[in-house]
Amino acid sequence: xxxxxxxxxxxxxxxxxxxxxxxxxxxxxxxxxxxxxxxxxxxxxxxxxxxxxxxxxxxxxxxxxxxxxxxxxxxxxxxxxxxxxxxxxxxxxxxxxxxxxxxxxxxxxxxxxxxxxxxxxxxxxxxxxxxxxxxxxxxxxxxxxxxxxxxxxxxxxxxxxxxxxxxxxxxxxxxxxxxxxxxxxxxxxxxxxxxxxxxxxxxxxxxxxxxxxxxxxxxxxxxxxxxxxxxxxxxxxxxxxxxxxxxxxxxxxxxxxxxxxxxxxxxxxxxxxxxxxxxxxxxxxxxxxxxxxxxxxxxxxxxxxxxxxxxxxxxxxxxxxxxxxxxxxxxxxxxxxxxxxx
Amino acid sequence: xxxxxxxxxxxxxxxxxxxxxxxxxxxxxxxxxxxxxxxxxxxxxxxxxxxxxxxxxxxxxxxxxxxxxxxxxxxxxxxxxxxxxxxxxxxxxxxxxxxxxxxxxxxxxxxxxxxxxxxxxxxxxxxxxxxxxxxxxxxxxxxxxxxxxxxxxxxxxxxxxxxxxxxxxxxxxxxxxxxxxxxxxxxxxxxxxxxxxxxxxxxxxxxxxxxxxxxxxxxxxxxxxxxxxxxxxxxxxxxxxxxxxxxxxxxxxxxxxxxxxxxxxxxxxxxxxxxxxxxxxxxxxxxxxxxxxxxxxxxxxxxxxxxxxxxxxxxxxxxxxxxxxxxxxxxxxxxxxxxxxx
Numbered sequence: 001x002x003x004x005x006x007x008x009x010x011x012x013x014x015x016x017x018x019x020x021x022x023x024x025x026x027x028x029x030x031x032x033x034x035x036x037x038x039x040x041x042x043x044x045x046x047x048x049x050x051x052x053x054x055x056x057x058x059x060x061x062x063x064x065x066x067x068x069x070x071x072x073x074x075x076x077x078x079x080x081x082x083x084x085x086x087x088x089x090x091x092x093x094x095x096x097x098x099x100x101x102x103x104x105x106x107x108x109x110x111x112x113x114x115x116x117x118x119x120x121x122x123x124x125x126x127x128x129x130x131x132x133x134x135x136x137x138x139x140x141x142x143x144x145x146x147x148x149x150x151x152x153x154x155x156x157x158x159x160x161x162x163x164x165x166x167x168x169x170x171x172x173x174x175x176x177x178x179x180x181x182x183x184x185x186x187x188x189x190x191x192x193x194x195x196x197x198x199x200x201x202x203x204x205x206x207x208x209x210x211x212x213x214x215x216x217x218x219x220x221x222x223x224x225x226x227x228x229x230x231x232x233x234x235x236x237x238x239x240x241x242x243x244x245x246x247x248x249x250x251x252x253x254x255x256x257x258x259x260x261x262x263x264x265x266x267x268x269x270x271x272x273x274x275x276x277x278x279x280x281x282x283x284x285x286x287x288x289x290x291x292x293x294x295x296x297x298x299x300x301x302x303x304x305x306x307x308x309x310x311x312x313x314x315x316x317x318x319x320x321x322x323x324x325x326x327x328x329x330x331x332x333x334x335x336x337x338x339x340x341x342x
Numbered sequence: 343x344x345x346x347x348x349x350x351x352x353x354x355x356x357x358x359x360x361x362x363x364x365x366x367x368x369x370x371x372x373x374x375x376x377x378x379x380x381x382x383x384x385x386x387x388x389x390x391x392x393x394x395x396x397x398x399x400x401x402x403x404x405x406x407x408x409x410x411x412x413x414x415x416x417x418x419x420x421x422x423x424x425x426x427x428x429x430x431x432x433x434x435x436x437x438x439x440x441x442x443x444x445x446x447x448x449x450x451x452x453x454x455x456x457x458x459x460x461x462x463x464x465x466x467x468x469x470x471x472x473x474x475x476x477x478x479x480x481x482x483x484x485x486x487x488x489x490x491x492x493x494x495x496x497x498x499x500x501x502x503x504x505x506x507x508x509x510x511x512x513x514x515x516x517x518x519x520x521x522x523x524x525x526x527x528x529x530x531x532x533x534x535x536x537x538x539x540x541x542x543x544x545x546x547x548x549x550x551x552x553x554x555x556x557x558x559x560x561x562x563x564x565x566x567x568x569x570x571x572x573x574x575x576x577x578x579x580x581x582x583x584x585x586x587x588x589x590x591x592x593x594x595x596x597x598x599x600x601x602x603x604x605x606x607x608x609x610x611x612x613x614x615x616x617x618x619x620x621x622x623x624x625x626x627x628x629x630x631x632x633x634x635x636x637x638x639x640x641x642x643x644x645x646x647x648x649x650x651x652x653x654x655x656x657x658x659x660x661x662x663x664x665x666x667x668x669x670x671x672x673x674x675x676x677x678x679x680x681x682x683x684x
Contacts, residue, residue, distance in 0.1 A: 074630055083630075132497050148495060155474050155490065155598025159630055162595035167588055167626070169512045169523070179626050181511070246509055253504035254596055256497025284509070284521050288416055288425075288501055 013087025021309035025124030066312030118145025120307025189219030223269035245280025263297030355429025363651030367466030408654030460487025462649030531561030587622025605639030
């Protein structure tokens with residue numbers, strides 16, 4: 001019997017990745033190239049087609065049933081339109097799902113990358129078996145996705161779960177969005193790195209500055225130094241854990257998930273932060289929410305790929321509402337080579 | 343043809359109300375009694391049975407298809423259990439849906455009162471026609487419910503949308519839950535009244551103290567005085583509106599509803615607060631969320647009743663997941679008179 005698989009695309013601002021993924025979430029073929037993010041949508045769509053051909057050539061016996069694409073928001077998952085991803089130059093209201101359907105001859109589902117990762121962790125990773133899950137990714141910014149009863153929580157225009165811009169305090173640095181007190185502004189890896197940089201000085205001989213070669217200290221350096229039991233790094237990570245605990249408590253109250261899954265670069269330090277995160281939740285959450293597990297993501301950088309694949313592999317189970325029919329695209333259909341075989 | 347209706351029960355801490363509601367959301371019979379909240383569940387369940395008989399006698403020709411009950415949380419809507427409502431003495435893990443099914447001989451659905459009101463406003467009120475809705479009730483505390491694609495967002499144990507205990511700042515009075523910065527602690531009608539009381543003094547001749555007869559000033563007094571263009575009241579209401587705007591912006595980012603519906607006592611002043619609420623949202627929300635309408639609830643105190651009715655009238659449309667089967671109840675089945683006819 002031919003194995004069914006989905007072609008999964010993870011369209012990142014720096015890396016474009018493709019995989020063939022089966023119904024067990026196994027990656028059977030994989031390829032990646034640097035995204036030509038400055039070159040506009042035509043070029044990037046050409047890259048996607050080429051990458052699709054590459055992974056298909058790796059595993060030609062598979063029966064590919066559809067294409068799941070994870071891409072940076074904002075995007076409209078129902079209409080399949082990339083609304084205006086800030087990390088991709090020249091993308092404005094690109095009907096990516098329609099274009100790829102025509103080029104690849106397969107049904108295509110488009111999803112926000114954080115939502116795709118949430119779905120991947122729910123179906124195959126740290127949230128397996130849960131009815132509902134909140135996925136939070138803590139790295140440069142803070143993003144997330146929510147799965148309820150096997151469905152991504154979309155809301156209007158697919159914009160639900162903009163976790164990073166939840167106001168949790170009235171202090172700290174102004175967020176990139178212009179507001180004081182965003183979860184992202186105070187608890188992202190960037191915020192942690194900024195506090196660590198401010199607490200040290202080039203040439204001060206601190207563990208943090210040694211690790212950063214006297215340049216700016218990043219969140220990763222703080223985790224690394226805390227693991228070596230550096231006191232300053234441990235205190236900074238403790239403050240970070242407290243802020244994460246404040247934000248996570250809100251997410252428990254608002255979504256009441258069965259499990260809260262933490263990914264992103266800062267999740268590398270989750271074991272060190274766990275005691276303070278848990279103490280903060282115990283202190284701030286109402287009783288009924290205190291025993292919800294907060295666990296590290298299991299699928300790493302592949303969460304988005306397997307989540308995107310599951311959009312098409314399990315669509316019959318209601319993972320994603322059917323895309324709303326859209327009219328004929330007015331997007332110019334540039335004559336890129338068809339690959340036909342996928 | 344016999345008109346189909348549901349028996350709706352709104353089990354409040356002070357008032358117990360019952361109605362027969364048809365599929366258009368019309369209330370065809372209504373009765374209410376003061377809840378014997380101190381007398382324990384047996385007595386209150388007897389009150390429910392008696393009230394059911396009363397409304398049925400008012401409209402005996404209706405075909406009653408089931409019973410929808412709205413009750414204070416925490417409760418488990420899937421199991422149909424009132425977990426421990428703080429306003430009802432002696433209620434602990436009462437399998438209310440099972441008990442009422444046996445006593446009334448009809449299928450029973452139990453729902454959190456704020457969720458029931460959200461569902462009522464979504465199906466018959468201010469949220470009619472929306473795919474998703476956030477309902478916020480601002481009065482003594484702040485509560486809410488979220489409807490997504492026609493379903494109440496339940497989460498684990500039905501505990502989602504605990505909106506009042508979302509942390510939005512790090513200032514203000516400590517919340518009843520013990521935390522600083524809860525939405526409820528800073529933006530409820532109680533918080534507004536407290537600020538108004540602190541800003542005035544008995545006998546100072548202020549409009550607020552005249553309205554309160556020199557006793558504590560309430561949120562309602564502030565709305566009343568602001569409507570009479572009292573400067574202090576207007577300034578207090580403006581501060582209230584700003585805090586509501588901060589919390590509402592979070593709800594837009596987190597749930598991305600098509601509409602945000604505001605009920606509760608303070609909603610009486612929503613017209614006066616609207617400019618500042620909207621300005622705060624424009625200032626703090628990301629662009630894609632700024633045009634979501636914030637509107638007053640339309641169903642008033644009947645929102646919970648018609649929402650509870652719609653739990654059974656529209657259950658086939660997936661309003662509520664089927665209750666999980668529960669084992670034989672161990673709750674003592676006191677020999678209260680059966681009413682049979684309903």
